[in-house]
Amino acid sequence: xxxxxxxxxxxxxxxxxxxxxxxxxxxxxxxxxxxxxxxxxxxxxxxxxxxxxxxxxxxxxxxxxxxxxxxxxxxxxxxxxxxxxxxxxxxxxxxxxxxxxxxxxxxxxxxxxxxxxxxxxxxxxxxxxxxxxxxxxxxxxxxxxxxxxxxxxxxxxxxxxxxxxxxxxxxxxxxxxxxxxxxxxxxxxxxxxxxxxxxxxxxxxxxxxxxxxxxxxxxxxxxxxxxxxxxxxxxxxxxxxxxxxxxxxxxxxxxxxxxxxxxxxxxxxxxxxxxxxxxxxxxxxxxxxx
Numbered sequence: 001x002x003x004x005x006x007x008x009x010x011x012x013x014x015x016x017x018x019x020x021x022x023x024x025x026x027x028x029x030x031x032x033x034x035x036x037x038x039x040x041x042x043x044x045x046x047x048x049x050x051x052x053x054x055x056x057x058x059x060x061x062x063x064x065x066x067x068x069x070x071x072x073x074x075x076x077x078x079x080x081x082x083x084x085x086x087x088x089x090x091x092x093x094x095x096x097x098x099x100x101x102x103x104x105x106x107x108x109x110x111x112x113x114x115x116x117x118x119x120x121x122x123x124x125x126x127x128x129x130x131x132x133x134x135x136x137x138x139x140x141x142x143x144x145x146x147x148x149x150x151x152x153x154x155x156x157x158x159x160x161x162x163x164x165x166x167x168x169x170x171x172x173x174x175x176x177x178x179x180x181x182x183x184x185x186x187x188x189x190x191x192x193x194x195x196x197x198x199x200x201x202x203x204x205x206x207x208x209x210x211x212x213x214x215x216x217x218x219x220x221x222x223x224x225x226x227x228x229x230x231x232x233x234x235x236x237x238x239x240x241x242x243x244x245x246x247x248x249x250x251x252x253x254x255x256x257x258x259x260x261x262x263x264x265x266x267x268x269x270x271x272x273x274x275x276x277x278x279x280x281x282x283x284x285x286x287x288x289x290x
Contacts, residue, residue, distance in 0.1 A: 003240045007249045010233035015095065015256035017226035021083050022091040023265050024218055030083035032211060033222075035191070035198040038075060040223035042191050045184040052181050059174045059185065066172040068189055073166035075190025080197075081159040089152025092267050095257030096277045097156045099250070103128040103283055104164035112168060120286055128283025132157065134276040179235045183228075251281065 021033065049056060060067060086094060103125055109115040173182060202208070212219070237246035254277055261267035 003237055006233040007237045010230040011249050011252045012256050013225040013230045015253050017222055018091045018095050018257055019260045019264055020218055021086040025087045030080055031198050031201055033083045034080045035194045036219045037222040038187055038190050040219045041227045042187050048180055048184045056185050059177050063174045071186050071189030073162050075186050076193040078159050078163045081155055085152045085155035089150055090267050091261045092258050093153055094156045095254045097132055098160050099254050100128050100132050100280050101160050101164050104161055105167050108164050108168045124283040124286035128280045131276045131279025183231055
């Protein structure tokens, strides 16, 4: 029973990350949010890096390219693009579109590794794709003719595709690193990737001091709850009840997110959210059936 509570909390913390990203969009830029989130995580995980330094160093020597690519996808790319997207679309939209990731993983697995899909999974892909398109078009199919599409929703979909690539490429994760060592290595690479981008746009010590002094609680939540604890709970779930059962908990994100968005940032659930989410949900359900 405890493991299910852990998984629910992990997904809840991830949902909160979307809400905060939307809530703080006018005060902190996407690159600032991404950089400081992972910098705080790196500081918190530095004891792991120090204690496993030789092990991590050897893994980097042997698997530099896979680790670098996984860090670009899972740490730097996904989060930065998601935070940019949340400047232009609602957290509700982002969470529902993000729930299509399992379907995107199926498609990429077929394209990249020729992993076959069943007729039921192909139907699932079609239904979920329709759901995403309906949501991005906000229920107005005619808007695709006029190219009247929310750029934020397109960016969220792009971030979901990046995360799906990350999931698919996890097969190349170094076997010699355990979960927390792998996360620490990824975060180290991710911060190093984000650093030059951050420095290019922000060379202002006073601004840095201001951000840390006034928004430490935002970075703290994202680092401790939405990063380290969520990661720990998720991997604990995979260890105890298996990847398939654990993976289904991700579908709680839209539910939690819609509730949190309504309470904290006054977002309203529209009919097109329900219809789009319904088709995505049906597609995911069918894809998981044996």
